Amino acid sequence: MLALDSARRRTAWDEVMTGFVPGLATLEAAIGTATESVLGRPPRRVLDLGGGPGVVASRMADRWPGARVTLIDIDPVLLALARDGASPAVTVLDADLGEPEWADPAGTGYDLATALMTVHYLRPERIRALYRRCRQALDPGGLLVVADLMPDDGLPTVSAALNPAPGEAAAELAWAQWWGEATAAFGDLMATRAAVFRDRPAANFAGSVGWHIAAARAAGFREAGILWRDGRHAALAALA
Ligand SMILES: C[S@@+](CC[C@H](N)C(=O)[O-])C[C@H]1O[C@@H](n2cnc3c(N)ncnc32)[C@H](O)[C@@H]1O
Numbered sequence: 441m442l443a444l445d446s447a448r449r450r451t452a453w454d455e456v457m458t459g460f461v462p463g464l465a466t467l468e469a470a471i472g473t474a475t476e477s478v479l480g481r482p483p484r485r486v487l488d489l490g491g492g493p494g495v496v497a498s499r500m501a502d503r504w505p506g507a508r509v510t511l512i513d514i515d516p517v518l519l520a521l522a523r524d525g526a527s528p529a530v531t532v533l534d535a536d537l538g539e540p541e542w543a544d545p546a547g548t549g550y551d552l553a554t555a556l557m558t559v560h561y562l563r564p565e566r567i568r569a570l571y572r573r574c575r576q577a578l579d580p581g582g583l584l585v586v587a588d589l590m591p592d593d594g595l596p597t598v599s600a601a602l603n604p605a606p607g608e609a610a611a612e613l614a615w616a617q618w619w620g621e622a623t624a625a626f627g628d629l630m631a632t633r634a635a636v637f638r639d640r641p642a643a644n645f646a647g648s649v650g651w652h653i654a655a656a657r658a659a660g661f662r663e664a665g666i667l668w669r670d671g672r673h674a675a676l677a678a679l680a
Contacts, residue, residue: 444525446520453521462671463670479581485508488511489512490561498526511531513535538566543577550578551581553585559645586678590647590648592669592674602672662679
């Protein structure tokens with residue numbers, strides 16, 4: 441039996457993510473406050489897209505004890521950690537967000553959908569399709585939050601000057617170390633992971649705020665705008 445050491449690895453993952461997005465805690469707080477305010481109650485069903493090892497999904501389950509959280513990811517290592525260590529309120533699904541079929545097992549009737557640092561893996565047309573699928577998965581009045589590298593169209597000079605952000609090299613190193621340790625521990629699963637991402641290299645697309653707002657509006661969301669910003673990272677909120 442593979443010893444996943446999932447608690448320690450998930451804590452270390454959280455530290456790596458916070459290295460990339462130092463304001464991660466304020467993002468999660470903004471999502472929580474906005475969701476409760478818009479719904480007028482806690483969410484009952486939450487969809488976390490590209491939820492990795494389920495750290496954020498578990499925190500959402502802790503914040504909203506009555507909620508059922510569905511996590512989707514494609515990485516076999518991160519899925520194993522999520523299945524082993526995430527909150528029991530989190531259902532973990534293995535699906536490719538680059539293909540429209542991901543929405544079938546996820547179903548509909550969600551109050552909140554989140555994609556934190558996920559969409560830069562996808563090509564622009566796939567992100568547009570993801571917005572459309574999220575609009576269908578959400579109930580009317582539900583909220584989608586997409587956080588990623590998102591330059592501000594009105595501030596091209598400032599956005600360019602922030603690239604790379606201070607601390608980004610250290611975060612890249614911490615990411616490499618995390619995966620280095622995983623390589624030593626997960627063996628066969630790492631080989632499976634390599635095959636998964638060989639067919640789906642990260643697109644590294646960083647659409648601007650305007651690009652994401654236009655994609656959300658085209659997908660049928662009735663409002664879309666920026667909920668949160670921290671340096672190069674921003675979070676779009678879109679209301680179904
Ligand atoms: C930078 S990580 C962020 C993970 C998580 N949202 C967090 O904040 O901890 C990006 C996640 O997107 C997932 N991902 C990338 N491409 C995907 C795809 N085509 N389908 C499903 N998940 C994908 C990766 O496996 C990874 O878990």
